[in-house]
Amino acid sequence: MGIHKEDILETVTVKFAGDSGDGIQLTGDQFGNTTAVVGNDFATFPDFPSEIRAPQGTTYGVSSYQIQFASKDIYTPGDTPDVLVCFNPAALKVNLSTVNKGGIIVVNEDEFTDKNLKKAGFDSNPLDLNDRTLADFRVHKIPITKLTVEALDDFDMGHKDKLRCKNFLALGIVAWLFSRPLEPIESFLKSKFSKKPMILEANVKALHTGFNICDTMEIFPVMYTVPPAKLEPGTYRNINGALATAYGLLAASEKIDLPIVYSGYPITPASEILHVLAALKQFNVYTIQTEDEIAAITMALGAAYGGSLGITGSSGPGLALKIEALNLAVMTELPLVVFDYMRSGISTGMPTKTEQGDLGMALFGRPSDSHVIVLAPSTAADCFWISIEAVRLATKYMTPVVVLSEGFLISSSEPWKIPNLKEIPKIKTSFRTNPKGYLPYKRNKETLARDWVRIGTKGLEHTIGGLEKTNETGDVTQDPDNHDLMTRLRAEKVQRVVNDIPDLEIIGDKNADLLLVGWGSTLGSMRAAIEAVNGAGKKVAMINIRYLNPLPRNLGNILRKFKKVGVVELNLGQLNTIIRSKFLIDTSFLGRVTGQPIYVSELTNFINRELESLKEH
Amino acid sequence: MGIHKEDILETVTVKFAGDSGDGIQLTGDQFGNTTAVVGNDFATFPDFPSEIRAPQGTTYGVSSYQIQFASKDIYTPGDTPDVLVCFNPAALKVNLSTVNKGGIIVVNEDEFTDKNLKKAGFDSNPLDLNDRTLADFRVHKIPITKLTVEALDDFDMGHKDKLRCKNFLALGIVAWLFSRPLEPIESFLKSKFSKKPMILEANVKALHTGFNICDTMEIFPVMYTVPPAKLEPGTYRNINGALATAYGLLAASEKIDLPIVYSGYPITPASEILHVLAALKQFNVYTIQTEDEIAAITMALGAAYGGSLGITGSSGPGLALKIEALNLAVMTELPLVVFDYMRSGISTGMPTKTEQGDLGMALFGRPSDSHVIVLAPSTAADCFWISIEAVRLATKYMTPVVVLSEGFLISSSEPWKIPNLKEIPKIKTSFRTNPKGYLPYKRNKETLARDWVRIGTKGLEHTIGGLEKTNETGDVTQDPDNHDLMTRLRAEKVQRVVNDIPDLEIIGDKNADLLLVGWGSTLGSMRAAIEAVNGAGKKVAMINIRYLNPLPRNLGNILRKFKKVGVVELNLGQLNTIIRSKFLIDTSFLGRVTGQPIYVSELTNFINRELESLKEH
Amino acid sequence: MSTTKQTEYKADDFKSDAEPRWCPGCEDYAILKAVQMAMAQIGRPKNEHAVVSGIGCSSRLPYYMGTYGFHTIHGRPIPVATGLKISNPELAVWVVTGDGDAISIGGNHFVHAFRRNVDMNILLFDNRIYGLTKGQYSPTSQKGMINKTAPYGTIEEPSDPVGLALECGASFIAQISASYVKELVDLLVQAYNHKGTSFLHIYQNCYIYNDNAFDDFTERSIRDDNNIKIEHGKPLVFGKNLDKGLVVGYGKFDIVDIEPGNVPDNVVVYDETDSVLIRMVTDMKFPEYPVPMGVLKKTLRATFEDSLESQIELAKSKFPPDLQKLLSSGETWEVK
């Protein structure tokens, strides 16, 4: 190994970008894995171009994977990259404007042909010596394609197959740059290509070639090290929100000892959960791909009625189709869990992009006064815990629970301390079996839940349905006062859940003047932002609301403690509307609707502006 | 004619009640007609038992028709009847508790058989001399059945057919009691049975018999007169909300000179509009009964895209199914009009009963930030004007309009001064025809509306759809800032409508401390209530909001003028949430969710309570 | 399946306390009674039956049953029943639906139900009208019919629920009129006994909005000439005097006169598993042909829930479930 200068960094953001067909997501994932093993904290942001595969080399076909890793706790995949690895001109075109000034750009120079440059919309070649496009960056042109093909000269495989290895060569380069070990990547390759030894060998060769040329060719003047982060001791793995959600459901199923019936209709990005669960049938998971979303929710409801965990999941357009049946679940007071993986925009919008647009719909989007529990996970790993909580609350309160998850959370990943299942408490269900005094709509005094009956139980025969019911007996009625009473009871039942959920905890400086309020995935950026400004001597606090209906009991008290409350959402102010209405507080608001996670810098700007305005008064 | 005492009354509430099969609704309608002709103001409330026809004589099979008429302006069908006309024991059982103490009860004593009494749940016969059930009322037992059969002795018709005439005999009785002329009823019978002279004669005979026996038999000690009300001069007719809605659409179609494509799937109570329009095809109304609500809204949307007035209507469960397509209409910015005839309760609920439960859904019930214009008619006749306004705003702003109408408004009726069509302004549409510089998402500077293109126009070929669009060009894009911009533009466009709608007018005492805020059909009861309390020297004002999104420009100023604001709704506080959130005013709230219009007395209680609490401070 | 002691049951054992609320004269009463009689005959206790319905007059039936019942929403009883059966495979699951509920708004679930073949019994009460919403046309309403939404007459071609079920792969199809109570009970029992999705199409007279719709083939004095009893292994003969028979013609049946009591060899002996005969019998359109009544098709194939269960068993044998191990799968590392 040649002698290289080593720099120690606290935190770095790297972005891989290339054609959808270049294996960018795989490359990113593997970089994540080797980063994890080194003991850094990290967060990733896979970003797909759109729902359709585009012709090679076009800007709209660019896929990317961003990862931030650090020797300290981090919360986001980073606003903008320090290092950009570009597989083609289009990737450079799309991402150039985001790279931090002075940052490193690694390009596969072989791809910078006239044809590709034109496709990407470059008038001239930015790699040309006298082109100023990349003047602000440290650019490393590497003939990745050529190197790959050469490295695999001996291999008895087609040219196309050889080209497929180039992402591992690039990965080798970046691994060297950040002093990552190659073993985790090799072990991944071994399990993936166990039945294709030739491909395995070729990829390993490419990987090592990438690593080694950095040693030999002295491409980079420095080699960086990011020392391990101080994480809580334990066994860790990398997890994304899709897996965490599914695993959480399996854990809930084991803890409540009931099988899962998960019915769904494919839709981006929710399909991922269906895929994961369909492959885990050994855990008594009955997955059904239905003809549409209406069938999906009604099958899940049929299963919940029967006495199983009836679960369904979708995204905006599909959730819209489930509304009528969701109201049937509210009326019949059955424990249905509905996941909504929020995506960007109304109608088809931008299906692969993220947003927090469906809160208003979850709270108010059903005919008449209809109340459900609404939960929102705030990180990929939190999806695990929210799944368990959704099952617990749905079955305890006999009510649908809507989980507002986000497109971003599904695919983004982070290190996860593997929980010990034994430490997770059991979930109690007691199906009613005693016919004595049974009335379908008689309620538990504390929770107001009616009894859950496993259909088939002797002596408890009864009929439920969507018509208004007489309190307790459940007989169909149109009595005016009864309807008023039942409407209020249904609302009150969901309100009672407030007794069963934790108080909110303030993050940051409790004596600050300014409180930021957010929910869902903005937790990461907000945390990073307040650490940044608190570090700069400014006082800011924040809360992240995981229970959106009912809202935690201490929310009002917290809000009233601060001089100014700023609500932050990836929408135009849906939680903000609720908070203003409930607490009559003149909040300020920061909303971003770009399809992207919010930037830490947008938040720090907002914080600074709000702090300024507080000073003025 | 015998000599009878005549009493002059200012206002009376009469309720007809009997089996669904007894022709109650027809009887009520005809009483309304003859009342109209006398020049009284009036308001009616037809109330159907449920969506299913029940066996005769049961309490759940009772249908009723309440009418208030007066020599002054009135606004509601009355809280509780002064006169109850009962066709059977079940009708008495169901309605007895509502009759005003000292009121008149007319019963068909022939129906008070043991069997019928048992079916109705009476332990003893309330008509028995020593039964105290009816002690508080002036009860008139009339053998209506027997009298009818006897009167028709000569008629060569079956016994069953004769029995069918008994409601007209009863109508004759009530007509006498309130000095109503029989001619309007006769002329109705003539047109209805023009092809069945025997039935016509029989009904006329029954009617006169009923009238005459009152003269001869001196059943009632007094005969009442309600002098004509002072209505604005003009030609009047009786109108209900269903007809008014449909006629308004026809007027809009004539004024904008475009055909209507109305597609709907039957549902109570919205079907009525489809029935009315289907029978008026001569006005270029293309009605389609679709396979489901999704087809209904998408067909209407296809028609709006084509350049016609695309209209659809439903009620809660059906509206829920239209949400996904409604968002497509928002995204494609097409002028779709969606009627929601709100009915009672979540899920199937109480389909024939009224409510104001869908405001939250209309405002927030779609994935992501999605904005539509929301209007609400406040009386049966107002449905006419709201239809026109919906078409005007939808086409001018190129946006869906949701009209929140109510089950109650559909069937209730009132006198209506027939508008002169010539006085209704034309609605301008200018389809774009000029290809020069045409861009599908280029907007009118003032309204932000994009151009409407009649599909087929030469030179304007373009494709629209549910994916996010580039501003102006309409090209598909996933650009982050563009999505943020478009989301805000769509919101802003609907907000701009505020420039095009009238300011709110305060009703009642402008210097009052207390302001009541309502929307929709509560206008009547609220008006009656504030007149009542203002009459009693208390100061109250009110507003009725017909434009719910955007809210009228002067709303905030009005609200801030009053010491206390009380919001009144037939739900648990949906408008209230908005008002609190927008204006940060600590409103008080009165919500009733009984499936019935709110009682004036409930309102006066609320007002008194609020005025008391103001004093305390 | 929890084995159940066979006891003697009466129809009344399957009644609820609620008084039926259909219009007097409605044939839904007859079907209700028949369902209760069939359950008595089937001999399982009422807690082992669940009746799932949509919305419509017909769909009120569960309220009048003493079994478990779910009156769901318009058009969706089939998927609700599917979820229920997958969750509780030991239940006898019945779907009660109307022509609007099943074929109009619920058409998509109807189409896909037969592809899955979940073991449940779909009873379609076909009155060719929307009863509950007071008289609009339904997908089975005849062309030209005058009604509330078609004051100038319906202009769509009617749907054929039996043909549709067949096209979609139904494994059991039967048809009857509610006026044949004995036969109805028998077919209900047969539908129950069939493992897979059984479809029973029931002509049901709506006394109020579409009275006499089926008189041409159900009215006592003429019905024997206008419908034909279909029975596996029996010759296809009909007529008051059993003087007509069906023979295979050019891709369809031909009607031939026969001597009563003497059925010639060329008259088809019905085979409920023969796809050609099934097609021909379901293709018979009244009044050109008599209306077929009885079991039109019965073939066996795996049910959805059994196939799903086998996949779960297979998965368990291949990958014995160990959740803690699953959580720890993939690359892991220790932080100390």
Added chain:
Amino acid sequence: MSTTKQTEYKADDFKSDAEPRWCPGCEDYAILKAVQMAMAQIGRPKNEHAVVSGIGCSSRLPYYMGTYGFHTIHGRPIPVATGLKISNPELAVWVVTGDGDAISIGGNHFVHAFRRNVDMNILLFDNRIYGLTKGQYSPTSQKGMINKTAPYGTIEEPSDPVGLALECGASFIAQISASYVKELVDLLVQAYNHKGTSFLHIYQNCYIYNDNAFDDFTERSIRDDNNIKIEHGKPLVFGKNLDKGLVVGYGKFDIVDIEPGNVPDNVVVYDETDSVLIRMVTDMKFPEYPVPMGVLKKTLRATFEDSLESQIELAKSKFPPDLQKLLSSGETWEVK
């Protein structure tokens, strides 16, 4: 209809500026080209065409057309197109949809479209997979297929879009593979020329998620033995050497060997209006039979929009429209 001057058009006249974004190798490209060629042949200007699609890879097609286009939502292009056609009857309306879009989520509209018979052309791109959402099974996926949502294999019986369209009363049905571009263009033109709902079922290879799905009957070297050209008035013969023919058997076709060039009399001469032949030809299931390609059914009946228009004319003649008079109908009275 605004009469249009017949001009010479080229396929390129119907292109938009947008560059197609399908995967390289996708057969959607071939269909796009064919549609543009067909429009050139039809000879109406691009503004007189509207292409309405749902959601799916296939449904992206309108963006690449220079005509009017509406990329709607998943499963709903048929009702949108219906509303459009009723509003603008002079337009040529095309529906572009996929096997998931049309048969899964949009199944109900598909079923009801054919009952109405609105004059539009439904092009179903059947790749037996969900392309856009990356590889889940569709209703036409074959049983046992391994895919993202069925890692242990699909357990539903596949739907048959052609059979379904026939059952629902389609007045025009044709079938072809995207690999037969010339024939595809011809069928598109025929679909256009048919007044009523035309259904064109197109086998379309998805290169990424279900490659080679149709090779058994489209691969050049074997296709002539495995599919059969159906043409009105022509005998039903097939095989590389035209050495096989179809004859009417027991309710279905039998395949017989024939001498090439010498078609015996008993070989069926196809009649696209003969319901028996239509049924038999759509019943042919591969591999037992060759896959039929061509126009399988073509019959004429009134379109929905024409029937609706006649009712409007009838209403106008019976009740000349006078809105002011209507407003003043019923009992009226004067207040002075």
